[in-house]
Amino acid sequence: QVQLVESGGGLVTPGGSLRLSCTTSGFIFSDYYMTWIRQAPGKGLEWVSYISSSGHAIDYADSVKGRFTISRDNAKNSLFLQMNSLSADDTAVYYCARAQPTRYGDQYYFDSWGQGTLVTVSS
């Protein structure tokens, strides 16, 4: 079965960095777009970034652009999120999710999610 397991979360001071990982199994990782979605405590879902199956197409939410970098290692079935210049606003549970194309082609929805990893930015 499809499994996604995030790791790398924790407590970091403002201005610090953290690298999240998402290890996957149960599907052909290199066939899928992947994404990071976060959820601040008590808040809704916020898309963070996506990366195409090859890694050539990447995009970010404006709130993280220039600070976060998404990447993937198809040989290791893994997705990553390098987070720099963290602030309290980045405190959230970070989910990795597998993206499926809709009937409209280059539009996606998210059919499998990991359990999430908590990132807390505080001094």
Next chain:
Amino acid sequence: SYVLTQPPSVSVAPGRTARISCGGDNIGDYSVQWYQQKPGQAPVLVIFYDSDRPSGIPERLSGSNSGNTATLTISRVEAGDEADYYCQVWDSSSDHPVFGGGTKLTVL
């Protein structure tokens, strides 16, 4: 950017029908997805392509989409349906996914 509007909360008695709306400009032109999130758990896809159910999702959950409103309908509501529900579309103008603010379903 595209905005999806959901009511913050919906309450329903067990056995009745719950309807959760998701409003957006001409949302009927989009493919709408719905995610269920129970406390302390990751979201789960329950509806895709407006009205399709992934395997394992009960037929009591259904979706519709027309005009400016998409709706998630839960028939014969059970205590286990109590959760937050989020709608989602892909905003083709920004090439980003967009989520609604979420609706907390309370089973009375």
